[in-house]
Amino acid sequence: MFDIAKYLEKFTVMANSRHFLRDSVQGAIKEICGIEIDPKKIEVKDFIARINERPIVKSEIFIKKGKILEALKEKTKGKVLDII
Numbered sequence: 001m002f003d004i005a006k007y008l009e010k011f012t013v014m015a016n017s018r019h020f021l022r023d024s025v026q027g028a029i030k031e032i033c034g035i036e037i038d039p040k041k042i043e044v045k046d047f048i049a050r051i052n053e054r055p056i057v058k059s060e061i062f063i064k065k066g067k068i069l070e071a072l073k074e075k076t077k078g079k080v081l082d083i084i
Helices: 004-033 055-063 065-076
Strands: 042-045 048-051
Touching (some): 004 048, 055 065
């Protein structure tokens, strides 16, 4: 018989993973740039973090993109490879 609890557990794990990645990106940006970004403005999909923020904020992030990606590589074990 089909166990719905096990099936639904898969979606809970995926949602928690998404929140972890968004929080990790937010933390790395805050740590390195000193910029506080709302996690709702960060989308992680296909190993790429998309930042939906004002251009001046994005410019500051891209200036320090290398350091941010190094920090994310350690925190996320390679699940975020680029920031756009």
